[in-house]
Amino acid sequence: MCGMPRRxxxxxxxxxxxxxxxxxxxLMLHRIGDGTWKPGMLLPSELQLAxxxxxxxxxxxxxxxxxxxxxxxxxxxxxxxxxxxxxAERALHHFxxxxxxxxxxxxxxxxxxxxxxGVAQAGEVARLELAAGSGVLRIRRLRFLxxxxxxxETIAVxxxxxxxxxxxxxxxxxxxxxxxxxxSSNTLYDLYHSRFGIVIxxxxxxxxxxxxxxxxxxxxxxxxxxxxLEIDRVAIDVRGRPIEWRLSRALTLEHHxxxxxx
Amino acid sequence: MCGMPRRxxxxxxxxxxxxxxxxxxxLMLHRIGDGTWKPGMLLPSELQLAxxxxxxxxxxxxxxxxxxxxxxxxxxxxxxxxxxxxxAERALHHFxxxxxxxxxxxxxxxxxxxxxxGVAQAGEVARLELAAGSGVLRIRRLRFLxxxxxxxETIAVxxxxxxxxxxxxxxxxxxxxxxxxxxSSNTLYDLYHSRFGIVIxxxxxxxxxxxxxxxxxxxxxxxxxxxxLEIDRVAIDVRGRPIEWRLSRALTLEHHxxxxxx
DNA sequence: AAGTGGTCTAGACCACCAA
DNA sequence: TGGTGGTCTAGACCACTTG
Numbered sequence: 001m002c003g004m005p006r007r008x009x010x011x012x013x014x015x016x017x018x019x020x021x022x023x024x025x026x027l028m029l030h031r032i033g034d035g036t037w038k039p040g041m042l043l044p045s046e047l048q049l050a051x052x053x054x055x056x057x058x059x060x061x062x063x064x065x066x067x068x069x070x071x072x073x074x075x076x077x078x079x080x081x082x083x084x085x086x087x088a089e090r091a092l093h094h095f096x097x098x099x100x101x102x103x104x105x106x107x108x109x110x111x112x113x114x115x116x117x118g119v120a121q122a123g124e125v126a127r128l129e130l131a132a133g134s135g136v137l138r139i140r141r142l143r144f145l146x147x148x149x150x151x152x153e154t155i156a157v158x159x160x161x162x163x164x165x166x167x168x169x170x171x172x173x174x175x176x177x178x179x180x181x182x183x184s185s186n187t188l189y190d191l192y193h194s195r196f197g198i199v200i201x202x203x204x205x206x207x208x209x210x211x212x213x214x215x216x217x218x219x220x221x222x223x224x225x226x227x228x229l230e231i232d233r234v235a236i237d238v239r240g241r242p243i244e245w246r247l248s249r250a251l252t253l254e255h256h257x258x259x260x261x262x
Numbered sequence: 263m264c265g266m267p268r269r270x271x272x273x274x275x276x277x278x279x280x281x282x283x284x285x286x287x288x289l290m291l292h293r294i295g296d297g298t299w300k301p302g303m304l305l306p307s308e309l310q311l312a313x314x315x316x317x318x319x320x321x322x323x324x325x326x327x328x329x330x331x332x333x334x335x336x337x338x339x340x341x342x343x344x345x346x347x348x349x350a351e352r353a354l355h356h357f358x359x360x361x362x363x364x365x366x367x368x369x370x371x372x373x374x375x376x377x378x379x380g381v382a383q384a385g386e387v388a389r390l391e392l393a394a395g396s397g398v399l400r401i402r403r404l405r406f407l408x409x410x411x412x413x414x415e416t417i418a419v420x421x422x423x424x425x426x427x428x429x430x431x432x433x434x435x436x437x438x439x440x441x442x443x444x445x446s447s448n449t450l451y452d453l454y455h456s457r458f459g460i461v462i463x464x465x466x467x468x469x470x471x472x473x474x475x476x477x478x479x480x481x482x483x484x485x486x487x488x489x490x491l492e493i494d495r496v497a498i499d500v501r502g503r504p505i506e507w508r509l510s511r512a513l514t515l516e517h518h519x520x521x522x523x524x
Numbered sequence: 525a526a527g528t529g530g531t532c533t534a535g536a537c538c539a540c541c542a543a
Numbered sequence: 544t545g546g547t548g549g550t551c552t553a554g555a556c557c558a559c560t561t562g
Contacts, residue, residue, distance in 0.1 A: 019550060045528060056552045061529085070524070077529045078560035095523060202524040208514035209471035209489035227471035227489035232518075252470035256494075259521050261357060262332070262464040281531060307547060318533045323548085339548045340540035 020055055024063040027053075029238055032072065032083055035197050039190070043073070043081040070201055072238070086190035086200070095189065095203060095235075098145070098250060099258045108143040108151065115139050115178045117159065117169040124156045127234050127245045135159035135169040139181060142219050145255060149220050153248045155188075161243055162196055189235070192243065199238040206232040207257065210249065220251055229257060282317055286325040289315075291500050294334065294345055297459050301452070305335070305343045332463055334500070348452035348462070357451065357465060357497075360407070360512060361520045370405040370413065377401050377440045379421065379431040386418045389496050389507045397421035397431040401443060404481050407517060411482045415510045417450075423505055424458055451497070454505065461500040468494040469519065472511065482513055491519060 031037045043049070046064065050057045064081055067073040071094065075081045084090070092105055099105045120128070120136045128136070136156045143151040159165045165173060184191040192198040211225040220226075231248040250257075293299045305311070308326065312319045326343055329335040333356065337343045346352070354367055361367045382390070382398045390398070398418045405413040421427045427435060446453040454460040473487040482488075490511040497506040512519075 021550080047528090058553085059551060062550085064529095075529065076560085077558065078527080080528060080560095097521075097523075202522070205521040205523065207469060207491065207519040207521065208517075209491040209512075210514075211489050225487070227473050229469065229471040229491075250471075252472075255470075257469040259359075259467040259469065260464070261467065283531080309547090320534085321532060324531085326548095337548065338541085340542080340546080342547060 021059050021062040021066070024049075024053060024055065024060060025066055028063060028067060029072070029199075032199060033197055033238060037083050039083050039193050040085045041083050042079075043083070045080060072199065072201060086187060086193050088187050088190075091187045091189055095200075097205075097257050097259065098151070098252075098255050100146075100255055106145055108145050110182075111142045111144070112178070112182050113140040113142060115173065115181065117165070117167070117171070117173055119169055120156075120158075124245060127232075128156065128158050128242045130158055137162065137165055137173060149251075150255065151248050151250045152216050152219050153246060155247075156245045157243065161198065161241075164196075188244070192237075198243055200235045200243060201238050202236040204234050204236070208232075212249070216249055222251065226251070228252070231257070283321050283324040283328075286311075286315060286317065286322060287328055290325060290329060291334070291461075294461060295459055295500060299345050301345050301456050302347045303345050304341075305345070307342060334461065334463060348449060348455050350449050353449045353451055357462075359467075359519050359521065360413070360517050362408075362517055368407055370407050372444075373404045373406070374440070374444050375402040375404060377435065377443065379427070379429070379433070379435055381431055382418075382420075386507060390418065390420050390504045392420055399424065399427055399435060411513075412517065413510050413512045414478050414481050415508060418507045419505065423460065423503075426458075450506070454499075460505055462497045462505060463500050464498040466496050466498070470494075474511070478511055484513065488513070490514070493519070 028037075037043060043064075044052070046057050046060045049060045053060065064073060064075065068075050068081075071090075072084055073081055074084050088107060092107060096105075096108075098108075116138055117135055118138055120130050120132075120134045124130065124136050125132060125134070130136070136158055139155040139157075141153050141155070142149055143153060145151070157165075159169070162177075164177060167173070180191060180195070181188070189200040192200060208230050209227050210230045212220065212222060212228050214224060216228065217224045217226065220228075228249040229252045231246075231250065233244075233246045233248070234242050235244040235246070237243050290299075299305060305326075306314070308319050308322045311322045315322065326335060326337065330337050330343075333346055333352070335343055336346050350369060354369060358367075358370075360370075378400055379397055380400055382392050382394070382396045386392065386398050387394055387396070392398070398420055401417040401419075403415050403417070404411055405415060407413070419427075421431070424439075426439060429435070442453060442457070443450070451462040454462060470492050472490050472492045474482065474484060474490050476486060478490065479486045479488065482490075491514045493508075493510040493512065495506075495508045495510070496504050497508070499505050
């Protein structure tokens with residue numbers, strides 16, 4: 001029955017030369033990215049999707065299974081398939097790896113120190129793959145674990161990724177956005193998803209041991225030169241674009257970074 | 263046709279109450295663990311396995327796909343399915359996360375400092391889930407990256423895991439084993455697999471920043487109190503048993519620890 | 525009871541590889 | 544050319560959730 005490079009009928013741009021289930025997966029990612037399917041939403045059932053796309057249920061299933069494996073979608077027997085919510089719980093387990101030495105995982109509180117636009121510096125250009133002279137949003141904050149200052153953090157996001165952030169780089173960003181960032185504190189990825197349609201699916205972290213600088217020592221209330229764990233993270237969305245660069249320096253006296261490799 | 267809790271016919275111990283493909287997966291893991299299927303070996307084809315186990319090809323496929331996703335098995339279209347070899351390449355990419363700041367990944371050289379049996383200390387008892395008084399093999403070594411000393415490392419393995427290591431804990435272990443450890447340097451997990459039938463599939467790493475002690479400073483040729491990245495790793499085999507505890511302290515001046523989260 | 529995802533089967537054709 | 548895994552289909556029954 002099948003010809004050679006099969007092709008879906010319902011797409012705008014023609015996708016070819018990859019398996020049907022992969023094409024369907026791409027189509028679903030588009031629907032999530034463009035807001036047709038929003039976070040938390042119930043998707044049509046496998047049978048409905050199969051009929052709409054004119055493929056078998058098994059093919060739809062394979063596409064959904066892959067999305068589920070990537071945590072983009074959650075499947076619940078008897079209920080249906082849902083778009084993942086980057087809620088606090090998930091953000092905590094998936095993207096926040098500092099845990100207490102006793103194994104407890106606590107949500108850190110955050111205090112925003114500064115929030116401003118600026119022209120991308122060399123490090124930002126490199127890690128966010130920007131053109132020279134691009135604008136970025138920069139957030140500086142101090143985070144607390146168990147009430148004690150534990151992490152000094154700088155975040156950079158390309159202005160181009162956030163339409164609401166357009167404007168001269170030497171003026172203050174909208175107050176509303178600052179409030180959003182302050183409020184979402186620990187679940188920025190959920191904010192990106194629900195507000196900007198950006199789905200973070202991956203992060204690359206580079207870790208090293210460094211000595212606390214004067215400012216860090218002051219913020220974290222420790223001696224100068226105290227060893228800190230530096231976490232240099234770039235978050236990447238479903239289309240492979242770097243969305244956020246985050247440089248954290250953490251005290252690891254009562255906490256450690258947990259990595260599970262499998 | 264199907265009854266309720268389906269059951270395979272060919273097993274020794276009865277496995278029940280889980281899906282057929284999961285039972286088949288377990289059976290395959292047994293065959294790999296007990297040496298019936300050795301590293302690098304070509305497995306029977308899906309159709310042969312399906313016939314032998316009296317299930318459909320699709321069910322065998324699902325079991326094999328899961329093993330492939332776990333890197334326990336490698337599938338090659340047109341050739342067949344093979345038991346994974348923990349070769350240097352794989353060990354490097356999967357379990358060794360220290361990379362050069364320029365992105366290069368180099369295989370470290372190792373120099374064994376000491377190699378002896380002993381009674382498990384508190385930390386070893388806890389991390390390796392041992393009974394008090396159990397014996398462990400302890401290896402102390404210094405590792406070099408780009409010719410320069412970079413990592414100070416202590417490894418502990420329960421004697422019970424290695425039959426060839428049985429004997430009084432206050433005597434020296436067999437020379438042959440020491441030679442093996444020295445030679446395999448970076449691919450201990452391959453040694454565990456091919457020699458002892460232990461398949462490492464997972465590792466849990468805890469990272470923190472610490473200050474170099476006197477001995478470490480001497481070995482690594484840096485100043486006292488230099489910040490070091492401490493990596494506390496427990497390797498776990500396919501049956502969930504902790505096999506090895508490794509405590510490393512690394513210089514991160516020209517290298518960093520790379521973690522990819524997805 | 526109706527609808528969902530989860531498991532399992534049987535069979536087709538394809539792309540790839542080795543002899 | 545024959546055998547392998549990779550894709551796709553069609554249809555069955557199961558377990559779970561909701562009304």
